[in-house]
Amino acid sequence: MKIKNVYALYFSPTSSSKKGALSIAHSLASQWGAKVHEVDITILNKKVQPETFCAEDMVVFGAPVYSGRLYRGAAQRLAEFSAENTPCVVTVTYGNRHYDDALLEMYELAKKQGFVPFAAAALVAQHTFGDIQKGRPNERDLKENREFALGAAKELIAGKKVLEQVPGNTPYKEGGGGGSFIPQTKDTCIACGLCAEVCPQQAVDAENGYAVDASRCISCFACIKYCPVHAKCMETPEYLAFAEKFSKQLAQRRENEYFV
Ligand SMILES: Cc1cc2nc3c(=O)[nH]c(=O)nc-3n(C[C@H](O)[C@H](O)[C@H](O)COP(=O)(O)O)c2cc1C
Ligand code: SF4
Ligand code: SF4
Known part of the structure; x- marks a missing residue:
């Protein structure tokens, strides 16, 4: 088989899913001397190319x-892509609690759109909330991803085509919506506009002191992560109490899981 282009196609407000997908894409591409491309579908209504993929x-x-x-928003955006027997790797990234039915959901969605999943991974990252597995994915995680990708490529080259199953249950559990923590904006804001730029939901109002529109916000915390002066924050007593308890509950390290 000949692969000319490998695409890392991701929704990733705080960049963990992006890091995982890219590390795998680069390793796969090295097996065929293929080019790596990024298709970033994080920002609502932003047009990206290509929308269809072929068998190469x-x-x-x-x-x-x-x-x-x-x-949910990522699933909707992923459903806009289609393929003609394009081999794919499905990955979901989660914050050290569990991935439940998300990997199965992505696997089934990819198949429905005409992709052929030949490998899958549930990858651990720092959780959006609290102080859980800080710094992950780290070098060790990325190395594991690369090794997984090389193994998956070998299997594909040897003739294995389809990954038959991944963990998860149907009907899928309730979930997939955003959270209810709405970031605040401190007076130290320097009006640089970065939070509005990185917000996947266009929930930051530049005309109103860069305040967050609670009706659009999904609590992804991209605005908090990328604010250069820490003016975007989540410091209500309710959140701080939740974050402390949650961090204790999820302190034990989980490992990445790979399926070939
Ligand atoms: C609203 C919301 C719900 C989440 N639910 C889960 C969950 O069910 N299980 C889990 O382990 N992590 C959960 N997380 C954590 C994220 O999956 C994790 O931080 C992920 O790395 C974020 O990906 P990104 O960096 O690509 O944006 C949740 C995060 C948010 C914002
Ligand atoms: S405003 Fe809400 S949706 Fe937008 S980046 Fe911040 S947390 Fe995410
Ligand atoms: S990123 Fe921070 S400093 Fe820049 S506009 Fe947003 S809140 Fe203000």
Whole structure:
């Protein structure tokens, strides 16, 4: 088989899913001397190319787990892509609690759109909330991803075509919506506009002191992560109490899981 282009196609507000998908895409591409491309579907209504893929392409999908499911907006955006027997790797990234039905959901969605999943991964990252597995995915995680990708490529070259199953249950559990923590904006804001730029939901109002529109916000915390002066924050007593308890509950390290 000949693969000319490998695409990392991801929804990733705080970049963990992106890191995972890209590390796998680069390793796969090295096996065929293929080019790596990024298709970033994080920002609502932003047009991306290509929308269809052929059998000489390969796609690595990446998206976060929100309440045990694929984040709904990511699933909607992923459903806009189609393929003609394009081999793919499905990955979901989660914050050390669990991925529940999200990997199965992505696997089934990819198949429905005409992709052929030949490998899958549930990858651990720092959780959006609290202080859980800080710094992950780290070098060790990325090395594991690369080794997984090389093994999966070998199997594909040897003739194995389809990954028959991944963990998860149907009907999928309830989930996939955003959270209810709405970031605040401190007076130290320097009006740089970065939070509005990185917000996947266009929920930051530049005309109103960069305040967050609660009706659009999904609590992805991209605005908090990327604010250069820490003016975007989540410091209500309710959140701080939740974050402390949650961090203790999820302190024990989980490992990445790979399926070939
Ligand atoms: C609203 C919301 C719900 C989440 N639900 C889960 C979950 O069910 N299980 C889990 O382990 N992590 C959960 N997380 C954590 C994210 O999956 C994790 O931080 C992920 O790395 C974020 O991906 P990104 O960096 O690509 O944006 C949730 C995060 C948010 C914002
Ligand atoms: S405003 Fe809400 S949706 Fe937008 S980046 Fe911040 S947390 Fe995410
Ligand atoms: S990123 Fe921070 S400093 Fe820049 S506009 Fe947003 S809140 Fe203000």
